[in-house]
Amino acid sequence: MPDTLLQLTESGLYCPAGDFAIDPWRPVARAIVTHAHSDHARPGSRAYLATRDSERVLRTRLGPDARIETAAYGEVVSINGVDVSFHPAGHILGSAQVRIAYRGEVWVVSGDYKTEPDVTCAPFEAVRCHTFVTESTFGLPVYRWPAQERVLAQINDWWRGNQEAGRASILYAYALGKAQRLLAGLDPAIGPIFIHGALIRLTEDYRASGVSLPPTRYTGEAPRGFDWLHAMILAPPSAHGTPWMRKFGPVATGFASGWMRIRGTRRRRALDRGFVLSDHADWPGLLAAIDATGAERVWVTHGYAAVLARWLQEQGRDAAVVPTRFEGEMGDDGAAETGEGEEA
Amino acid sequence: MNLFAELYTALDETNRTSAKVDALVRYFECADPADAAWALYFLIGRRPRQAVSMPRLRAWAVEAAAIPDWLFGESYDAVGDFAETVTLLVPEPGEWHPADVASASVLPFDGPQPLHRWVEAVLLPLRERDEAEQRAIILAAWATLGGAERFVWNKLITGAFRVGVSQQLVVRALARVSGADSAAITHRLMGEWQPSAAFYQALLAHDSADTDVSRPYPFCLAYPLDDAPETLGPLAEWQAEWKWDGIRAQLIRRAGQVFLWSRGEDLISDRFPEITAIGALLPDGVVIDGEVLPWKDGTVLPFAQLQRRIGRRDLTRNVLDEVPVVLLAYDLLELDGVDVRDRPLTWRRAQLEWLVALVAGRFEGETRGHGEQETRGHGEQGTWRQEGGGVSSAGFVSEKPSSLDNAPLLRYSATPLLLSPIVTATDWNDLAAQWAMSRERNVEGMMLKRRESAYRVGRVRGDWWKWKVAPYTVDAVLIYAQRGSGKRASLYTDYTFAVWDGDRLVPFAKAYSGLTDEEIRQVDAFVRRNTLEKFGPVRTVTPELVFELAFEGIQRSARHKSGIAVRFPRILRWRHDKRPADADTIETVRTMLPGD
Numbered sequence: 001m002p003d004t005l006l007q008l009t010e011s012g013l014y015c016p017a018g019d020f021a022i023d024p025w026r027p028v029a030r031a032i033v034t035h036a037h038s039d040h041a042r043p044g045s046r047a048y049l050a051t052r053d054s055e056r057v058l059r060t061r062l063g064p065d066a067r068i069e070t071a072a073y074g075e076v077v078s079i080n081g082v083d084v085s086f087h088p089a090g091h092i093l094g095s096a097q098v099r100i101a102y103r104g105e106v107w108v109v110s111g112d113y114k115t116e117p118d119v120t121c122a123p124f125e126a127v128r129c130h131t132f133v134t135e136s137t138f139g140l141p142v143y144r145w146p147a148q149e150r151v152l153a154q155i156n157d158w159w160r161g162n163q164e165a166g167r168a169s170i171l172y173a174y175a176l177g178k179a180q181r182l183l184a185g186l187d188p189a190i191g192p193i194f195i196h197g198a199l200i201r202l203t204e205d206y207r208a209s210g211v212s213l214p215p216t217r218y219t220g221e222a223p224r225g226f227d228w229l230h231a232m233i234l235a236p237p238s239a240h241g242t243p244w245m246r247k248f249g250p251v252a253t254g255f256a257s258g259w260m261r262i263r264g265t266r267r268r269r270a271l272d273r274g275f276v277l278s279d280h281a282d283w284p285g286l287l288a289a290i291d292a293t294g295a296e297r298v299w300v301t302h303g304y305a306a307v308l309a310r311w312l313q314e315q316g317r318d319a320a321v322v323p324t325r326f327e328g329e330m331g332d333d334g335a336a337e338t339g340e341g342e343e344a
Numbered sequence: 345m346n347l348f349a350e351l352y353t354a355l356d357e358t359n360r361t362s363a364k365v366d367a368l369v370r371y372f373e374c375a376d377p378a379d380a381a382w383a384l385y386f387l388i389g390r391r392p393r394q395a396v397s398m399p400r401l402r403a404w405a406v407e408a409a410a411i412p413d414w415l416f417g418e419s420y421d422a423v424g425d426f427a428e429t430v431t432l433l434v435p436e437p438g439e440w441h442p443a444d445v446a447s448a449s450v451l452p453f454d455g456p457q458p459l460h461r462w463v464e465a466v467l468l469p470l471r472e473r474d475e476a477e478q479r480a481i482i483l484a485a486w487a488t489l490g491g492a493e494r495f496v497w498n499k500l501i502t503g504a505f506r507v508g509v510s511q512q513l514v515v516r517a518l519a520r521v522s523g524a525d526s527a528a529i530t531h532r533l534m535g536e537w538q539p540s541a542a543f544y545q546a547l548l549a550h551d552s553a554d555t556d557v558s559r560p561y562p563f564c565l566a567y568p569l570d571d572a573p574e575t576l577g578p579l580a581e582w583q584a585e586w587k588w589d590g591i592r593a594q595l596i597r598r599a600g601q602v603f604l605w606s607r608g609e610d611l612i613s614d615r616f617p618e619i620t621a622i623g624a625l626l627p628d629g630v631v632i633d634g635e636v637l638p639w640k641d642g643t644v645l646p647f648a649q650l651q652r653r654i655g656r657r658d659l660t661r662n663v664l665d666e667v668p669v670v671l672l673a674y675d676l677l678e679l680d681g682v683d684v685r686d687r688p689l690t691w692r693r694a695q696l697e698w699l700v701a702l703v704a705g706r707f708e709g710e711t712r713g714h715g716e717q718e719t720r721g722h723g724e725q726g727t728w729r730q731e732g733g734g735v736s737s738a739g740f741v742s743e744k745p746s747s748l749d750n751a752p753l754l755r756y757s758a759t760p761l762l763l764s765p766i767v768t769a770t771d772w773n774d775l776a777a778q779w780a781m782s783r784e785r786n787v788e789g790m791m792l793k794r795r796e797s798a799y800r801v802g803r804v805r806g807d808w809w810k811w812k813v814a815p816y817t818v819d820a821v822l823i824y825a826q827r828g829s830g831k832r833a834s835l836y837t838d839y840t841f842a843v844w845d846g847d848r849l850v851p852f853a854k855a856y857s858g859l860t861d862e863e864i865r866q867v868d869a870f871v872r873r874n875t876l877e878k879f880g881p882v883r884t885v886t887p888e889l890v891f892e893l894a895f896e897g898i899q900r901s902a903r904h905k906s907g908i909a910v911r912f913p914r915i916l917r918w919r920h921d922k923r924p925a926d927a928d929t930i931e932t933v934r935t936m937l938p939g940d
């Protein structure tokens with residue numbers, strides 16, 4: 001793909017005119033980072049540019065020595081004559097689409113995004129462009145999300161039901177983004193809310209960034225013999241099945257993720273409940289977002305790229321697949337369908 | 345429908361037995377009896393025939409979802425379940441175009457309906473409709489049912505409804521709801537019945553004036569013996585028999601009729617006319633538990649021969665001649681119309697021996713009498729009447745002469761109702777020595793039954809043990825993988841294995857079970873990284889992984905590439921220590937064929 005504003009290189013999407021990369025897979029001189037998830041914010045680059053909202057979580061992920069510069073949403077930063085600006089992606093706190101304008105040509109790289117509102121981050125904003133680089137994590141028409149109010153109500157009901165059945169509730173969620181979105185949706189009147197150690201720092205980052213969350217306690221701080229029956233405990237999925245679970249006595253386990261839309265993935269995890277709640281756009285969300293950009297050309301990456309690209313082509317659009325390294329490792333659909341990635 | 349969908353969801357969501365029983369109890373406590381009867385019918389695995397073909401459903405789902413067919417294919421590939429794919433793709437009820445919803449008038453009702461209405465008024469008549477009518481009804485149903493209700497509905501119309509509860513669990517819940525005896529419920533669930541409110545109420549009745557003459561008893565099942573047999577105590581307390589590999593069945597002779605039921609609760613009388621005919625020679629009010637076996641010249645034939653009898657639509661004279669069958673009698677469950685399952689095995693066996701001898705005598709008379717006009721048959725009737733004492737006197741010739749077809753028996757020189765022989769031994773060592781020769785006898789091992797035991801319901805530990813000989817084993821290479829279904833729909837769990845034929849690997853067995861979840865995940869990852877070729881849902885993988893397979897029986901087969909068919913293949917272990925070159929050859933496998 002020569003002569004394009006962005007090109008696919010061994011490091012990922014690279015802008016030759018501005019000499020920077022977006023969400024590079026390997027260390028580069030200048031990395032623009034859409035958000036702090038580990039498949040987008042890789043350590044080792046010399047300098048990072050990200051949104052102001054993402055600064056704290058990004059610092060937690062990249063370490064104290066990383067050189068991170070920030071810009072507000074909408075603020076234009078000129079890099080070697082290329083105008084770069086961030087626009088809300090609605091994915092997690094500080095997540096952004098990157099708009100690149102050079103000699104009248106406009107590209108937008110979506111990063112991960114969702115079109116549904118989320119009280120823990122700025123809402124997705126469609127940005128007009130010539131070329132839109134879109135993610136496609138849930139790029140199949142079977143992925144359509146139920147209304148989040150309903151899902152959050154289901155979670156609170158489940159918590160109450162577990163209390164009645166004499167079980168503590170353990171809800172698994174990705175540590176960055178999903179966990180905090182769930183916290184914001186829990187009803188603290190039902191009972192005490194605890195978080196796994198892996199969630200403490202990121203949750204504090206959210207609070208420090210101005211996101212209002214209900215009070216939480218660290219599971220390790222509970223006194224010996226604590227009665228967990230009324231508690232809601234948030235933990236990363238990796239904690240499932242570990243000795244950590246033992247201290248809570250009888251538990252009911254749940255997992256909140258877009259992958260829970262499929263019965264097979266729900267059942268395979270041997271959990272009591274799966275809740276369909278995703279920080280990515282569903283199929284209608286992807287199509288609506290792509291439409292709203294008015295883009296002449298769409299590059300599809302990160303997920304069911306081939307499927308979405310073919311669909312777009314059949315709708316008469318100029319669409320192509322941009323491979324990502326993570327898919328290359330896992331096989332064509334591995335990462336997407338097993339849901340083992342960091343987020344969903 | 346909503347209550348039933350909720351029950352399905354509750355059962356599907358949990359792996360805890362207690363939670364499943366609780367959900368069942370909650371459902372049966374509040375369900376309308378007409379609904380409960382259908383729910384029960386589906387829960388224990390019965391299903392009406394598929395109402396609509398999958399290609400049609402797929403076409404209509406594609407139409408309703410406004411997507412191209414290839415996108416359905418991609419979705420199906422990711423979801424791994426047809427009914428679920430349809431459920432997820434079709435718009436939810438609120439999302440339909442008003443014009444489409446107007447077509448909902450093709451349904452015989454309006455508004456939410458209970459399960460039995462959907463089944464009786466929509467599902468059952470659906471098979472008889474023409475394609476255009478089917479289409480209108482299916483679309484209307486989709487526009488009416490959303491979420492879990494739609495999923496359950498799609499499972500029902502595709503004839504694929506399955507849920508992770510055993511009949512035992514359902515019976516436990518019903519007993520809890522009604523206070524009726526669970527053995528009585530189990531018994532009433534066997535045989536043929538129509539789901540209806542009346543049936544459901546009779547099912548849970550406390551008295552046991554049951555009248556269905558065709559109804560079999562629940563089979564008594566054995567536990568596998570893992571310890572050494574001498575741990576069972578004195579040999580004298582045990583009756584040893586061979587463990588035969590055929591179709592476990594009950595032969596019922598009641599009210600002048602004969603029924604043969606398989607353990608899978610299929611009425612198989614038609615498949616085995618010779619057994620039905622010999623059953624007609626039993627006195628009335630008798631139920632025998634036994635094994636249908638292909639049998640020729642005094643010895644058992646391989647199981648695959650029996651499949652020729654089951655698989656076929658019409659039983660030709662040829663097949664009847666080539667694969668004669670016998671019923672090898674194990675036990676006696678009913679005599680003179682009285683349930684005798686509580687009597688000790690020794691008593692039941694003695695009565696059984698007497699009955700088999702009686703039938704043998706009648707068989708002689710019947711087949712010989714056939715050539716000599718009927719005179720002889722009548723003469724014998726008097727004899728056995730006397731012999732039988734209290735046995736019902738309903739005769740075989742006078743009783744229902746028109747329905748009695750002895751023709752199937754004419755090809756037999758001896759009665760096809762045989763006793764399962766008792767293996768005698770001086771001590772456990774002697775018995776073990778005979779057990780070790782099981783394979784030479786074409787049996788799977790031995791059955792050990794406590795002489796004093798009653799005939800119990802289901803699998804009960806302690807009285808009956810199956811003592812199987814070790815299976816055959818082969819080291820084979822993984823060459824194809826396919827995604828599993830249900831719980832494992834997103835993982836590659838269905839494997840095809842090959843052995844060497846010269847320098848080629850020939851597919852030789854498929855196996856699904858035997859690996860741990862962790863191993864399945866590892867194989868799944870291997871499959872994804874080592875796919876050479878995709879053909880539909882099947883991936884050809886680099887031949888690299890070696891597994892030890894076990895199977896129970898082996899047969900020549902023209903239908904298989906390897907020329908060999910095996911029974912019950914399964915994975916014993918992953919041979920990390922072996923390379924593909926170390927796998928077995930087809931020659932090695934051939935040496936296991938009987939007669940080689």
Ligand SMILES: [Zn+2]
Nearest residue numbers: 035037112343
């Ligand atoms: Zn992300």
Ligand SMILES: [Zn+2]
Nearest residue numbers: 037039040112
């Ligand atoms: Zn991502």
